[in-house]
Amino acid sequence: MTLQSILGNFALILFVLMIVTGVIWFLDRFYLSKQRRAKADAALAAFDARNVKLRAEGIKLESSGRVELEANILRQPTWVEYSGSFFPVIAMVFFLRSFLYEPFKIPSSSMVPTLLVGDLILVNKFTYGIRLPIVNKKIIEVNQPQRGDVMVFKYPKDMSLDYIKRVVGVPGDKVVYQNKHLTINGKALSYAPLPDYLNEDSLSYSQQFKENLTGVEHKIAIVPQAPTINLSGVQDFPYKSNCTYNPDGFACIVPPGNYFMMGDNRDNSEDSRYWGFVPDENIVGKAFLVWMNLSNLKRIGTFFN
Structure with missing residues (x-):
């Protein structure tokens, strides 16, 4: 298959995009998100232990730092976030064009x-x-x-x-x-x-x-x-x-x-x-x-x- 025929085959392009974004979505859903959760839990535990120590020394701390720390660690990387957003849309378009209706000019x-x-x-x-x-x-x-x-x-x-x-x-x-x-x-x-x-x-x-x-x-x-x-x-x-x-x-x-x-x-x-x-x-x-x-x-x- 030539490069020109591949570029001209929109269904093939959609299929590749669906597979790539789908793999990233599943990888994040069942693996990367759990890694971020574990990393966040460890960071929060260290944060809490440090706060306990500082309080014992009479130092008052802001509690909002804990929420911000957790949000920053759990935030999806941009490439994962976009892939997860596009995957269901691409999958739906691919299904509609492949099995139901396809537009032509x-x-x-x-x-x-x-x-x-x-x-x-x-x-x-x-x-x-x-x-x-x-x-x-x-x-x-x-x-x-x-x-x-x-x-x-x-x-x-x-x-x-x-x-x-x-x-x-x-x-x-x-x-x-x-x-x-x-x-x-x-x-x-x-x-x-x-x-x-x-x-x-x-x-x-x-x-x-x-x-x-x-x-x-x-x-x-x-x-x-x-x-x-x-x-x-x-x-x-x-x-x-x-x-x-x-x-x-x-x-x-x-x-x-x-x-x-x-x-x-x-x-x-x-x-x-x-x-x-x-x-x-x-x-x-x-x-x-x-x-x-x-x-x-x-x-x-x-x-x-």
């Missing part, structure tokens, strides 16, 4: 018009099963991804990167994309025209349609003058022999344990058409909610298909 326009650049989304981590953090190994089966789900996954070409696309094909499906129309298992999808979509970043218009992906309706954007597929951009990938390409599109049979992903911004998305299938072990979770967009507050609270 949309960095590109590949999912326009469903998701916009700058959208901060929540991803359900348990919809597709409970996975061990860091290694992403599934330990409890729950549900399988379905056609139409918006899914976050580890990019097969670089596992340190998280991608988000829509599930178009599940294991065993035959996915055909010709002249910018999808056919799944021999059944052509329906497309209802919508008003053109204005991309505010590029100030350009795209044709917009409502696609019915075997029961899941969602919006897609099409650029009519763009090629259906850029054949020069197709890379080598596992099970590439399951696919055939031509200038007007492609046909792929999704292998077992894999998924075919496409962006809703069909002519501006690098997806399974170019780099192949997504294995089940790469799945992160199902995206479902825009919880923040600082440049477009109307997006807050948007649920999406």
Whole structure:
């Protein structure tokens, strides 16, 4: 694992911080605090013995010095105090991100018009099963991804990167994309025209349609003058022999344990058409909610298909 991938893996960083602060917390709770207590008891006993002697000699002393002495000895070192304070917070965040919900930021326009650049989304981590953090190994089966789900996954070409696309094909499906129309298992999808979509970043218009992906309706954007597929951009990938390409599109049979992903911004998305299938072990979770967009507050609270 490279330094760049480690720094890019926030879950790993959280895990290391949780272990370090947790070890310090437990060490202080069951060992260091007892040492400080024993040291304080010894110092207080010496303090009391000295006071008894001084009183016998007629010297009057202030009793507040005893309290101050005890407090100074029992005080936690700064590094222990901060570790003990941060440990429960880090542990809670690690648990929430690993097993329940994880936030992501949309960095590109590949999912326009469903998701916009700058959208901060929540991803359900348990919809597709409970996975061990860091290694992403599934330990409890729950549900399988379905056609139409918006899914976050580890990019097969670089596992340190998280991608988000829509599930178009599940294991065993035959996915055909010709002249910018999808056919799944021999059944052509329906497309209802919508008003053109204005991309505010590029100030350009795209044709917009409502696609019915075997029961899941969602919006897609099409650029009519763009090629259906850029054949020069197709890379080598596992099970590439399951696919055939031509200038007007492609046909792929999704292998077992894999998924075919496409962006809703069909002519501006690098997806399974170019780099192949997504294995089940790469799945992160199902995206479902825009919880923040600082440049477009109307997006807050948007649920999406």
